[in-house]
Each structure stands twice: as C-alpha cells, then as structure tokens.
Amino acid sequence: MALRTTISERQRRLGAELRKLREQAGLTVSEAGGLIGMGRVHLTHVEAARTAIPTPRLRALCESYGCTSATYVDALVCLSEDKGKGWWSAYKGKLPASALDLAELEAKADALASYESLFIPGIFQTEDYTTSIFRADDEVNTPEAIETAVGFRMARQGILTGERPPEVHAVIHEAALHMRFGGAAVMRKQLLRLIELSELPNVTIQVLPFAAEGVSTLSTPFLVLSSHGRALQTVLLETPAESLFLHDAEPITKYRKQFDRLRAAALPPIDAKVSPATHETRDSLGLIQYVLYTL
Structure with a gap:
C-alpha cells in the first residue's frame, strides 16, 4: 500500500471527518476497521489522509458510525473521489x-x-x-x-x-x-x-x-x-x-x-x-x- 508523500487540505479534511465520526460513535480504530473488513493500520492511514478509501467502504463506514445525513455522506464521497485537479x-x-x-x-x-x-x-x-x-x-x-x-x-x-x-x-x-x-x-x-x-x-x-x-x-x-x-x-x-x-x-x-x-x-x-x-x-x-x- 503506497502512502501519499504530499497531502492536500481536501484529503486532510476527509480523514479528519472520518476520525470525528468514529470518535463520536465511541469506537477504536480496530473496532471501526473490523466493521468493514479493514485493518487497524489501514484505517489509521485513511484518517491521517496518507491513503485513499474506496467509495463502497467509505459509505459502509459512515453507516456503521450511525451517520444518517445523506448530504453529508455525499460530501465526504466527493472529497474522496475528487482528483484535486484544476x-x-x-x-x-x-x-x-x-x-x-x-x-x-x-x-x-x-x-x-x-x-x-x-x-x-x-x-x-x-x-x-x-x-x-x-x-x-x-x-x-x-x-x-x-x-x-x-x-x-x-x-x-x-x-x-x-x-x-x-x-x-x-x-x-x-x-x-x-x-x-x-x-x-x-x-x-x-x-x-x-x-x-x-x-x-x-x-x-x-x-x-x-x-x-x-x-x-x-x-x-x-x-x-x-x-x-x-x-x-x-x-x-x-x-x-x-x-x-x-x-x-x-x-x-x-x-x-x-x-x-x-x-x-x-x-x-x-x-x-x-x-x-x-x-x-x-x-x-x-x-x-x-x-x-x-x-
């Protein structure tokens, strides 16, 4: 798994939002990763914006955290899928x-x-x-x-x-x-x-x-x-x-x-x-x- 050497604010924001959702759900990194078949180290890298997360897993993670706002989840998906080019x-x-x-x-x-x-x-x-x-x-x-x-x-x-x-x-x-x-x-x-x-x-x-x-x-x-x-x-x-x-x-x-x-x-x-x-x-x-x- 190649890790990013340069992290944009958009990528940093996605990781921060996922970490916030996990903490609000009262879950450890290991517990949260287990819910979607992702290891603790991998999810740690996702939250630190060092690596990406596939959209199906992102949506599953938000659902596991009890996030019910479709608008908010869609916003996170946009952050994840955006290539950052312009x-x-x-x-x-x-x-x-x-x-x-x-x-x-x-x-x-x-x-x-x-x-x-x-x-x-x-x-x-x-x-x-x-x-x-x-x-x-x-x-x-x-x-x-x-x-x-x-x-x-x-x-x-x-x-x-x-x-x-x-x-x-x-x-x-x-x-x-x-x-x-x-x-x-x-x-x-x-x-x-x-x-x-x-x-x-x-x-x-x-x-x-x-x-x-x-x-x-x-x-x-x-x-x-x-x-x-x-x-x-x-x-x-x-x-x-x-x-x-x-x-x-x-x-x-x-x-x-x-x-x-x-x-x-x-x-x-x-x-x-x-x-x-x-x-x-x-x-x-x-x-x-x-x-x-x-x-």
Whole structure:
C-alpha cells in the first residue's frame, strides 16, 4: 500500500471527518476497521489522509458510525473521489501548497464570507493593486515570482463569474480603503473595481467604518468557505508564518458569529444603482465615494 508523500487540505479534511465520526460513535480504530473488513493500520492511514478509501467502504463506514445525513455522506464521497485537479494544478511547485488548497476550496465553494482589515480581499483586487502588495513582500522577491503570484491571484477571481459562482459576502474595514498600495491612482482604480463587482448578483460588499460600535478593533481577517451544499465549512486564517484551515464545529461557530457581528455593525452594502444622496444614513457606497474624492 503506497502512502501519499504530499497531502492536500481536501484529503486532510476527509480523514479528519472520518476520525470525528468514529470518535463520536465511541469506537477504536480496530473496532471501526473490523466493521468493514479493514485493518487497524489501514484505517489509521485513511484518517491521517496518507491513503485513499474506496467509495463502497467509505459509505459502509459512515453507516456503521450511525451517520444518517445523506448530504453529508455525499460530501465526504466527493472529497474522496475528487482528483484535486484544476487550473491551479499548473502552479504546483511554484507556490505554497496552502495557496493551491485555497484555490481548490474556492472552486468547490457554494458561499464565501470574508473579513479584511487592511487589504482588499484577494478575489476583488486589481492587477496593479496585487502587484504593489507583492513588491513589498519579503518572500516574493523576484520579478518572476511576482508575476506568478499575481497571475495566480487574478486566476482565482474566475469563480466570481463562472458557471456556478458562489455567494460572496465581504466586510472590509475602512482602514483598507485608505491604505496606499501603489499610490493614489492604483487605489482609485481599486475602489472603482469594488463598485463594479458589487453589481454582480452573487457579490455583497460592506464597509466597516472607523466609527462602528460593538465590534473589536482587533478582529483578525478570516475567510469562511461553505461547500458541498454547505454540508462542509472551513475557516481560513492567514498569518505571516502559515495558513490555518479550521473545520471543527467550535471555531466555525465562533467565526460565523463574528462575521454576523461585523456585517451587522458595517454600513449597508454597496448598491451602485442607488444614489447615496437618497439614503437617510451613511452607506458603503457613500464612504467609498468619499475616499475616492480625497485621493
């Protein structure tokens, strides 16, 4: 039995879900493996994502664990049978594995909920804005590396207008509108891009103003991805050291509640069809237009 030398987030997620189901059923690895004619070592490798599991055995294992949600079991089968190939495969070996994992997750997502405090979300960025960010990056430090990183980020934006575009809801802190990445002209183009993207039926963009009440000013950026009929959810936290993919119930609930607080405190979404002058209160479009005026 050949074991994987490289493990993707999708494969890691399947193993984690199976381990969680087994533990909830109160079974040891040996007991669970015996239910489907699989040895303890083999099932240990499956849960560690070091090897695959055939679909009939996967379904039998879920049934043995008492899992009754057909939607959830089908989601696990999709994780197992998916080959993990896509446009991002061309970047293998050129970018960190976590970047490819994110692109694969986004491609399968039904919904994205993001909060950014200092940057415009990656899938909303213009090419010039992205380039200015990577030029200041210590890790991406050659023209070739910058070109690759920028091209990858631009390719990720294809999900916004694809055949099955996910629902995207972004809350962006006002501070991100004032950060001068690339200078005033680049920022002006970037802010206009936000207004343009808000016209897509699947995109909602809100700005969290400096004056917002009831939310922590120290809220860290995060992304919540829902996939497979929203049966699976993942929270992504990006740090200078690593990207963390969380999928346990507790952190997902925590960040879901945090996002609800942020969007409730944020200004009403950008609506380019309605003039800010007709609104009785401030809205996201009005604030963006004000920042544009001051650039």
